[in-house]
Amino acid sequence: MTSPVAHLLPTVAVEGAGVVRIADYQPGSSYGPRELIDFEFLWLLRGSAIWTVHAPGPIIGPRIVAPVSLLPGTLLLAPTGAVDSFTWDRATPSRHAWAHFRVTDPADLPEPGTWPLTRDLTSAPFLAALCRYLEVLGGQQSSDARRRSDQLLGLLLDLFVRGPLDEPAAALPALVAAATTVTARIWAVEGVRLVEVHELATATSVSVGHLYRVFREHYGLGPARVLELVRLSRAAVMLQRSNASLTEVAAACGFANAYHLSRRFRTAYDGPPGAYRRVAARSDPMAPVRAAGLLPVAHVLTAEDD
Secondary structure, three states, rough: OHHHHHHOOOOOEEEEEOOOOOEEEEOEEEEEEEEEEEEEEEEEEEEOOEEEEEOOOOOOOOOOOOEEEEEEEEEEEOOOOEEEEEEEOOOEEEEEEEEEEEEOHHHHOOOOOOOOEEEEHHOOOOHHHHHHHHEEEEEEEEOOHHHHHHHHHHHHHHHHOOOOOOOOOHOHHHHHHHHHHHHHHHHHHHHHOOOHHHHHHHHHHOOOOHHHHHHHHHOOHHHHHHHHHHHHHHHHHHHOOOOOOHHHHHHHHOOOOOHHHHHHHHHHOOOOHHHHHHHHHHHHHHHHHOOOOOOOHHHHHOOOOO
C-alpha cells in the first residue's frame, strides 16, 4: 500500500537512506577530510561545528565554499562528490543527526548550484518537524520505518532544493516589512484595529509622505488601503467560516460598525457581506489580497496571531 506521505508533494526519489542516525563528539573533535559518494543531510542538536569544503563536487560548482558555521537550527545538505571536513565545538560536547542517501534520478534535481547548502530550521518549522520525525524513525527497526524514512528524506530534499522557503517578511521591501511588523505588534496587543499612517511613520522613523511613496511604488496602494484589504480578508474568512454576526465581524476586524464594514467590503468583494456569505463556500477570501500582491503582508500579520 502506498503511503499518503508520498502524495504530499512531488518528491525527489531517494534510496539507500535507511534511517537517521545520531552521533556525539567530544569537545575539539574533528572529522575528515572525506569524499562524499552520496548526499548527506546533517543537523546540529547540541554544540556547534565548522564545516569546510576542501574540494567542491559538481553540485557545488567550481568555487571553493568558505567554512560554514553550524549551530542547532541549521540544516546542511552536503553534496555528493565534495571533499569536506568538520571541526566540532572546542568548549562543549556536540551532537548531530545525519542521513546518507542517493538520488535515484539526478534529473529530478534542479540545476546544480542553484540551491543553498544550508537552510534555517527556525524560520522553516515544517522542515524542522520533518527532521524531528526522522529522528523518531531512527529509533525504530521495522522495514516500514526504513521505507518511511526514504519517503520523508525525499520530501525534505525536494523542499530544501526547490523551496520556496523565504520567510514572508524577507520578501517585503524593508520599510514595508517594518510597517507590517509594527502593525502586527499593535494588533497582537490591542486587537485588530485601524492603524493610522502617521502611527506607522512615527514608529518607522520616516515621514508620512515617504511611507506613502514606498507603498505606492511597490503595490500601487497607500499603506492605509493595504492594511484595510488585509482586515477585509479577515472579515471574509469570518463570513465564510463562522456564524458571527456582521456586528461581531466588524468589531473583530477593526471596523467601526456593521455599516462601515459593509460599505468598505463592497469596494473589495463587489458585493455586500451578506451576499458574500451566501456564496462564500465557492469564494477565495484572499482574492483581493492576492490580486494586489499582498499575500506576504497578510501572512506576516496572520502569523502574529499564532
